[in-house]
Structure formats: structure tokens, C-alpha cells
Amino acid sequence: xxxxxxxxxxxxxxxxxxxxxxxxxxxxxxxxxxxxxxxxxxxxxxxxxxxxxxxxxxxxxxxxxxxxxxxxxxxxxxxxxxxxxxxxxxxxxxxxxxxxxxxxxxxxxxxxxxxxxxxxxxxxxxxxxxxxxxxxxxxxxxxxxxxxxxxxxxxxxxxxxxxxxxxxxxxxxxxxxxxxxxxxxxxxxxxxxxxxxxxxxxxxxxxxxxxxxxxxxxxxxxxxxxxxxxxxxxxxxxxxxxxxxxxxxxxxxxxxxxxxxxxxxxxxxxxxxxxxxxxxxxxxxxxxxxxxxxxxxxxxxxxxxxxxxxxxxxxxxxxxxxxxxxxxxxxxxxxxxxxxxxxxxxxxxxxxxxxxxxxxxxxxx
Amino acid sequence: xxxxxxxxxxxxxxxxxxxxxxxxxxxxxxxxxxxxxxxxxxxxxxxxxxxxxxxxxxxxxxxxxxxxxxxxxxxxxxxxxxxxxxxxxxxxxxxxxxxxxxxxxxxxxxxxxxxxxxxxxxxxxxxxxxxxxxxxxxxxxxxxxxxxxxxxxxxxxxxxxxxxxxxxxxxxxxxxxxxxxxxxxxxxxxxxxxxxxxxxxxxxxxxxxxxxxxxxxxxxxxxxxxxxxxxxxxxxxxxxxxxxxxxxxxxxxxxxxxxxxxxxxxxxxxxxxxxxxxxxxxxxxxxxxxxxxxxx
Ligand SMILES: Nc1ncnc2c1ncn2[C@@H]1O[C@H](COP(=O)(O)OP(=O)(O)OP(=O)(O)O)[C@@H](O)[C@H]1O
Ligand SMILES: [Mg+2]
Numbered sequence: 276x277x278x279x280x281x282x283x284x285x286x287x288x289x290x291x292x293x294x295x296x297x298x299x300x301x302x303x304x305x306x307x308x309x310x311x312x313x314x315x316x317x318x319x320x321x322x323x324x325x326x327x328x329x330x331x332x333x334x335x336x337x338x339x340x341x342x343x344x345x346x347x348x349x350x351x352x353x354x355x356x357x358x359x360x361x362x363x364x365x366x367x368x369x370x371x372x373x374x375x376x377x378x379x380x381x382x383x384x385x386x387x388x389x390x391x392x393x394x395x396x397x398x399x400x401x402x403x404x405x406x407x408x409x410x411x412x413x414x415x416x417x418x419x420x421x422x423x424x425x426x427x428x429x430x431x432x433x434x435x436x437x438x439x440x441x442x443x444x445x446x447x448x449x450x451x452x453x454x455x456x457x458x459x460x461x462x463x464x465x466x467x468x469x470x471x472x473x474x475x476x477x478x479x480x481x482x483x484x485x486x487x488x489x490x491x492x493x494x495x496x497x498x499x500x501x502x503x504x505x506x507x508x509x510x511x512x513x514x515x516x517x518x519x520x521x522x523x524x525x526x527x528x529x530x531x532x533x534x535x536x537x538x539x540x541x542x543x544x545x546x547x548x549x550x551x552x553x554x555x556x557x558x559x560x561x562x563x564x565x566x567x568x569x570x571x572x573x574x575x576x577x578x579x580x581x582x583x584x585x586x587x588x589x590x591x592x593x594x595x596x597x598x599x600x601x602x603x604x605x606x607x608x609x610x611x612x613x614x615x616x617x618x619x620x621x622x623x624x625x626x627x628x629x630x631x632x633x634x635x636x637x638x639x640x
Numbered sequence: 641x642x643x644x645x646x647x648x649x650x651x652x653x654x655x656x657x658x659x660x661x662x663x664x665x666x667x668x669x670x671x672x673x674x675x676x677x678x679x680x681x682x683x684x685x686x687x688x689x690x691x692x693x694x695x696x697x698x699x700x701x702x703x704x705x706x707x708x709x710x711x712x713x714x715x716x717x718x719x720x721x722x723x724x725x726x727x728x729x730x731x732x733x734x735x736x737x738x739x740x741x742x743x744x745x746x747x748x749x750x751x752x753x754x755x756x757x758x759x760x761x762x763x764x765x766x767x768x769x770x771x772x773x774x775x776x777x778x779x780x781x782x783x784x785x786x787x788x789x790x791x792x793x794x795x796x797x798x799x800x801x802x803x804x805x806x807x808x809x810x811x812x813x814x815x816x817x818x819x820x821x822x823x824x825x826x827x828x829x830x831x832x833x834x835x836x837x838x839x840x841x842x843x844x845x846x847x848x849x850x851x852x853x854x855x856x857x858x859x860x861x862x863x864x865x866x867x868x869x870x871x872x873x874x875x876x877x878x879x880x881x882x883x884x885x886x887x888x889x890x891x892x893x894x895x896x897x898x899x900x901x902x903x904x905x906x907x908x909x910x911x912x913x914x915x916x917x918x919x920x921x922x923x924x925x926x927x928x929x930x931x932x933x934x935x936x
Contacts (some may be wrong), residue, residue, distance in 0.1 A: 346831070348832070348836070352832065360826075360828065362826050362843075364847040373830075373833055406933060418813060632645060
């Protein structure tokens with residue numbers, strides 16, 4: 276059983292604090308993705324777990340054992356680095372077998388483990404090549420192979436796919452997910468790409484400026500973001516956010532005087548005159564007859580469509596509402612002419628209200 | 641009808657002329673003179689052809705072979721120790737976080753002195769009467785005045801010491817450059833893969849540094865092969881030829897004994913030594929580069 280526990284973990288670089296007291300419990304076999312914008316401390320956190328970076332405060336334990344003062348080699352982890360970090364002077368075979376070789380395992384066992392990993396990742400043809408003679412995707416696979424031959428307790432990935440082109444990235448994403456299903460180890464995976472986070476994670480840890488903002492399953496983060504940062508970071512396109520103020524009759528008056536009803540979930544949490552941001556996803560705003568269900572709590576909005584992006588099964592619509600550009604979605608699309616006016620329906624039970632000042636979501640518990 | 645020379649030939653002609661004047665003619669002349677009994681004091685001897693007699697004489701002369709063997713030994717010891725010290729210094733300087741620039745500059749000081757000055761300096765330091773080393777030894781209670789430059793083995797040691805003092809920094813600086821260029825990632829990967837610091841050095845750092853080491857070796861093997869000055873100043877190949885290396889032997893034969901033809905023959909034999917060393921290290925360099933996937 277290999278749980279990883281971080282309690283109040285801090286990282287300081289001189290006076291600059293990069294990670295501010297992180298608490299996180301990761302279960303055995305869980306696939307956890309650390310995601311957040313550049314510089315938010317994801318790599319630093321991961322490297323503290325790996326033992327490549329000193330821990331300035333707090334405690335990291337792996338499998339119930341506090342590892343703060345253990346060097347990486349005693350933590351039984353493997354790591355896949357962003358730029359692969361293959362050993363340039365070794366062949367693929369030697370790269371894969373290096374850790375076992377260092378651990379002085381018998382040659383037959385090394386060969387078996389290496390061949391197994393090579394088979395899983397389809398590297399058999401490349402075994403005698405040097406890293407310089409491999410493509411980016413192949414190097415990435417070697418780096419993953421090197422991580423799995425050791426059967427570590429925990430896999431650490433630091434943006435392993437960010438150097439690959441879009442197609443290969445999608446492909447490798449699937450392979451990583453398969454790999455996890457096959458070997459079942461605990462995985463901690465760092466990325467700044469929310470799509471990767473959504474598709475891979477059992478649980479997402481969303482970070483900003485060295486703090487954890489929200490932890491939860493991909494759907495939890497998507498459906499119930501705790502603040503506007505989560506709402507705009509997770510999901511594509513990002514959530515539409517409109518500035519407004521709460522009126523006496525239970526509406527939110529937007530900048531241009533137009534009013535939208537406060538969503539059901541937030542009614543008890545707002546007070547009259549409160550500055551808020553009204554949030555809803557493109558998926559929940561559709562022209563009549565093209566998506567959002569006809570029943571339920573609905574608000575109707577008249578929009579002038581400035582631009583449309585047909586994506587096949589749906590078309591993304593761009594319009595301006597109360598001075599802010601917003602996006603909606605049209606299912607079963609028909610051709611749209613720019614400038615066309617459409618009546619759109621907004622599903623209120625899927626909309627959110629955020630406090631304008633704290634940016635936190637308002638929900639009546 | 642006048643034929644015109646091809647344009648490329650005309651354009652290259654100045655280069656040809658310069659190379660011929662500076663390299664080719666002296667080379668051919670010295671090669672020719674190694675087949676004559678040419679004595680500097682009697683220029684007419686230049687016109688007597690004696691075939692390979694000079695070479696025969698050298699190859700059967702134990703003094704030449706003694707110098708040859710001593711030179712090979714000298715080169716081997718000097719290069720290996722310089723490599724070892726240079727590597728050590730580079731690794732330490734690489735760890736230093738403050739004042740590294742200054743240290744790097746200080747490292748280069750020995751390279752800035754003329755070898756003749758270095759020779760004189762060490763000649764003084766190792767002098768058996770007034771030298772610094774013996775002075776220190778005596779003030780520490782030893783009553784012997786060690787004959788640093790007189791005893792054959794001690795003299796060899798002293799020369800080696802001076803040579804190493806002067807040139808270790810060549811290794812140190814080239815290896816330091818290698819360490820700076822070294823990517824950090826494979827080292828971190830090695831840590832995660834279970835390496836102790838020594839294993840990381842042995843399996844990751846050292847292979848990466850090999851090309852730099854061989855470049856230093858190649859440069860230095862050419863260098864040492866013409867390091868005449870220090871030996872000449874410190875011992876002049878003496879006492880009684882016990883520190884005679886190829887280059888002091890040659891200059892003695894050529895200028896003191898005035899047997900230029902013979903000296904040139906020695907030169908050609910010992911060039912083979914230089915070429916052998918250089919080719920050896922160059923091969924190693926290419927192999928090490930290929931190993932790292934840097935291409936031939
Ligand atoms: N060695 C260091 N010295 C000083 N500050 C550092 C050091 N390494 C990282 N930092 C700082 O720590 C913060 C977090 O860095 P980190 O590398 O963890 O970011 P990240 O979330 O991985 O970003 P990215 O997505 O760009 O990789 C950044 O502000 C960075 O400038
Ligand atoms: Mg990073």
C-alpha cells in the first residue's frame with residue numbers, strides 16, 4: 276500500500292516562498308494530477324516528493340514513512356521528466372536497465388524486466404539505438420519505460436507530454452492511462468494543460484501561487500468550482516463571467532441594465548446590492564431548439580451572433596452580452612450567418628454566482 | 641596562343657606560396673638533411689648523401705632510446721596526473737557558489753607565464769642550497785639538503801612538478817567547461833534511479849566529460865611534445881643525461897654537437913611519437929563523442 280501524504284509542506288527559495296503549506300492525501304493506486312498556471316509550484320511540489328528538492332517545512336510521507344531526509348534512491352519512486360532526461364551515452368536497452376543494474380540485480384532478471392517494459396511500450400525495434408537517434412515520442416516512451424522497469428511504489432510525471440505535438444500528445448495520454456490501468460501504481464502527474472488533467476485524473480489538485488485552490492474529481496471541479504479561477508481554468512472554453520449587482524427582485528443587473536435571475540443554488544446566499552460575477556458555461560447557453568433542455572429553470576436572452584466556429588457535432592457561438600464577450604454552444608447545428616440574432620436559453624441550475632470581491636462561489640449550502 | 645591558368649588556381653596561389661614557404665620547404669629541407677651528415681659548422685656537408693645512415697645510428701643508439709623511453713614515461717605521467725588534478729579541481733570549482741569567477745581567473749594564472757620563467761622559478765625553488773623547498777624542510781627539522789635537481793629521480797620529479805603546476809589548469813578549465821555544459825536532468829534521473837553520488841559521477845558525469853578530457857589530452861600531448869623550455873632551464877637534460885628527454889637530446893645534438901643532420905633524423909623519429917599520441921587521443925575523442933550521440 277503506497278499512500279503519499281503531504282502535510283503543511285513548504286518550500287522557500289531564500290526569502291521567496293514558492294509553496295505555502297500544502298496538505299494533500301493521495302491514496303494507494305490513485306492517479307492524481309497537479310495542475311495550475313506556470314510558476315504555481317507544481318514542479319517544486321513534485322520534486323520535493325521525489326527528493327530532488329529540500330523540504331523547507333512540513334512533512335512528506337510515502338507509504339506511511341516520513342521521507343523528508345531520505346535521498347531519492349531510498350524513496351522507491353520513479354520520475355519521468357519534461358525533457359526526458361535520458362542518458363545520452365547509453366542505448367535504449369541500457370537506459371531501461373540502468374536502475375536495475377545499479378541495484379545489482381542479476382542479468383537475467385534485468386533482461387526480463389527490460390523486455391517486458393519494451394513490449395508494453397512498443398520499443399523492441401529501438402533497443403540498440405542511442406537517444407540521439409530517437410524521435411521525441413520515442414524518447415518519451417523510453418523515459419516511461421525506464422520508470423516502469425523498477426516497479427516503483429509511486430510514479431512521478433513532470434509535464435511528460437509538453438514537448439510533443441498535439442497528435443502524439445493525445446496518443447501518449449491514452450497510453451499513460453492504459454499504463455496506469457495495467458500496473459495500478461500511485462501516480463502523481465504534473466501538467467499545466469487542463470485537458471490532460473481532466474482526461475487523466477482520478478483527482479485533480481488545482482494550484483495557484485503555491486497554494487492549493489481546489490481538490491476534487493474532474494467533474495467536481497468542472498461542475499462546482501470554488502471560485503472564478505477554477506471556473507476559468509478548468510473546462511474549454513472557459514466559463515463565461517459577467518459583472519453585475521444583485522437587485523431587490525432577485526435578479527442580477529448586468530452592466531447594460533439587462534437582468535438575469537439569480538440561479539436557484541445561489542438564491543439564499545446573496546444579498547441585495549452585492550457586487551457579483553455571473554458565471555455559466557458555453558454548454559449551458561444554446562439557441563432555442565439546439566441544446567439546453569426546454570423545461571427546468573431557464574432564462575431567455577436575445578443575442579447577436581458575431582462569429583461562429585463549426586466543430587462538426589456542435590458549433591461554438593460568440594456574442595457580446597453586457598459588454599463582455601461570451602460563448603455559447605449550438606447542438607445539431609445549422610449554418611449561422613454573422614450578425615444573425617438568436618434567442619438563446621440559459622440553464623439556470625447550471626449557472627454560478629461568484630462574489631466579485633473574494634471571487635469565491637456563493638452557494639446556499 | 642597563351643594559355644591562361646584556371647581561376648581557382650590563381651586565387652589559391654598566394655596561399656600555396658605562403659604554405660610552401662613556411663611549412664613545406666623547411667619540412668622537405670629538414671627531411672633531406674636527415675639523409676646527410678650535415679654539420680652546422682661545415683655547410684658543405686649538406687651536399688653529401690649518406691642514405692639512411694643517420695637513422696641506423698639513432699635506432700641502434702641506446703642514448704636515444706633511453707631518452708625516447710623517458711619521454712614516453714614523462715608524457716604518460718604528466719598527462720595522467722594533470723588529468724587527475726584537473727578533474728579534481730574542476731569538480732571542486734564547480735561546487736563553489738560564491739567567488740567562482742575569481743577562482744576561474746586565478747586558475748588560469750599558471751598558463752599566463754612564459755615556460756622559461758616557470759623553469760627559472762622552479763629552478764630556484766628546488767635549488768639544493770638556497771631553494772625554498774629545502775629551506776622549508778630544514779626548518780621543519782630535516783638536516784638533509786635534498787639534491788632536487790641533481791639526483792636523477794628527484795630531478796625528473798621536479799621537472800614533472802613544474803610541468804604539472806603550469807598545465808593542470810588546461811585540464812581544469814576544459815573539464816570545467818564540460819561540467820558547465822552538462823545537462824542537469826540525467827543527473828537527477830540517475831538520483832531517482834538509485835545512484836549514490838559516486839555512481840552518478842561514474843556512470844553519468846564521467847562519460848559526459850570524456851570528450852572534453854580527450855580534447856585536453858590531444859592539446860596537451862602536442863604541447864608536452866614540444867615542452868623544451870622547462871627542462872632546458874631546470875636541468876638542461878643533465879645531470880649526466882639523467883633527465884634527457886627527446887627534445888633536449890635533439891637540441892644538444894643539433895646545436896651543441898652541431899650535427900644537424902642527425903638531429904633532424906631524431907626529429908623525424910620522434911614526430912612519429914607525437915603523431916601516435918595525437919591519433920590515439922583523437923580516436924578516443926571521436927569514439928567518446930559518438931558514444932554521446934554527438935556524431936563522428
Ligand atoms: N531554484 C529556484 N530558485 C528560486 N526560485 C525558484 C527556483 N525554482 C523555482 N523557483 C520559483 O518557484 C516557483 C514555482 O516554480 P515551479 O517550477 O514549481 O513552477 P511550475 O508550477 O512547475 O511552473 P511550470 O508550469 O512553468 O513548470 C516559481 O515562482 C519559480 O520562479
Ligand atoms: Mg514545472
